[in-house]
Amino acid sequence: MDTKHRILDEALTLFSEKGYANVYVSDIAERVGIKAPSLYKHYKNKRAIFEAIIEEMNERFLKQAEALNISGFSAEADAGIYKNMSEKELLKLGRELFLFYLHDNYNRRFRKMLTIEQFADKELAKVYMNLYVDAPLSYQTMLLGMVASGGMLHTDNVEIMTLHFYAPIYMLLTICDRDPEREEESLKMLDEHIRQFDRIYGRKE
Amino acid sequence: MDTKHRILDEALTLFSEKGYANVYVSDIAERVGIKAPSLYKHYKNKRAIFEAIIEEMNERFLKQAEALNISGFSAEADAGIYKNMSEKELLKLGRELFLFYLHDNYNRRFRKMLTIEQFADKELAKVYMNLYVDAPLSYQTMLLGMVASGGMLHTDNVEIMTLHFYAPIYMLLTICDRDPEREEESLKMLDEHIRQFDRIYGRKE
DNA sequence: GTCTATAAGAAGATAGAC
């Protein structure tokens, strides 16, 4: 990893731990192993580092979205997969997705940074809302809606059903982000949540 | 309100909007209508203001908890009330509670401040978790558990049922805190959520 | 591209008059 990118990486770590204002340019430089003034050869100022992180995140999520449409992971395909899944496989999938978002180093740090900075900047609040509320809800609404139209889930309100599926997952992520020691307990609740959801909204046996 | 308390009030407003580090002692003083040095006659330093806010919050919530036990608002009483409520009344209660937490000036500002500061200080993360996750979940688990044992709700896992009740409410609060324009939409979802919850976990008609 | 030296300015806090 070149210096320019290492600066981004270390800055993201620090910002996610202490917040933008509590991180000094010299802190970032020290982690990278250079002196603060050298850092200005790579970025115009401190703010530019922050913005480059946001920019990088945007690219990552755009790529991810593209990959979802191009490869076999579109909602149509996912809905098909879901239909033919046993409860056991469904639990495994839910757990893997949850753990990915929880542990993936980039996601984890970025989520924490956004949590801290979201109220300082309206744009960041939008980014936060989109990433962790609206995008998951609309994707899952589409997904669960297709499964429901196939008759594997039963509801007269797909949006509320999706809220019932996702809100507990969001809450468990909130718990684990703040107290990693509760991960095991949360994973158990995740399992039970999915099992219960499956029972409530019904799948054919 | 005396100056000492007005400092706390204005500081809380500013901290909730910009975060501790981005608020200057002179900003707080200006809002109060005095100069920064005068403020040091009331509080030893900036940190002491922050800690006084936390302290005040602790007292408020302790008082609230006491009131819950002494007056008619214990979980036992609440459970009794719930049993005899029509769905319409249940919706009204849910909405009133939601709006209280959302709009109550002290709650709103304190919740935002904690959201911003929680990762900078392990103690604050604990406070956040207790106030917005653990305390509501354990109170509601007790409440819904009693209603269930009375036969008005049906489940073999009260904790998951409570998660299904509270997590969507927590998520809707998250939405409204970040974008007040979505309040109306969120209230509609709240209604539909409670109605659906009522249908799923069943009440006698 | 990295360094040392340093400028420029911000922000917390104190001294002492009123």
Next chain:
DNA sequence: GTCTATCTTCTTATAGAC
């Protein structure tokens, strides 16, 4: 208790040598 003046420290950022 509030003010003005001021100190001190911290932090961002630049200048210029290597």
